[in-house]
């Protein structure tokens with residue numbers, strides 16, 4: 001089978017879908033090749049990610065990867081979320097087909113870019 005049960009589960013029943021209106025950090029990344037776009041919203045208190053939501057305009061693996069990534073960083077300190085790799089996301093999904101690995105890279109990048117945005121806002125506040 002091409003996709004693991006976990007990928008199918010997170011694709012058909014994605015966790016943490018949505019928007020956080022008063023987010024402390026927002027990250028948007030895209031892949032120029034496939035055209036998929038992923039947006040992640042973070043709520044951060046005392047350096048801990050208290051809430052996270054995502055919107056992904058893209059393929060099933062990108063949706064499953066963002067769903068899994070949000071679950072992996074929710075309730076975690078920023079430092080830990082920054083260590084989240086696309087490999088860890090793909091492994092948590094019991095693997096992705098080789099040509100779909102870049103979808104998990106998008107999830108890693110979206111998390112990093114949202115944290116980046118959080119720090120930028122802090123500096124400018």
Ligand code: FES
Nearest residue numbers: 034036059062103
């Ligand atoms: Fe590009 Fe999945 S095909 S993110």
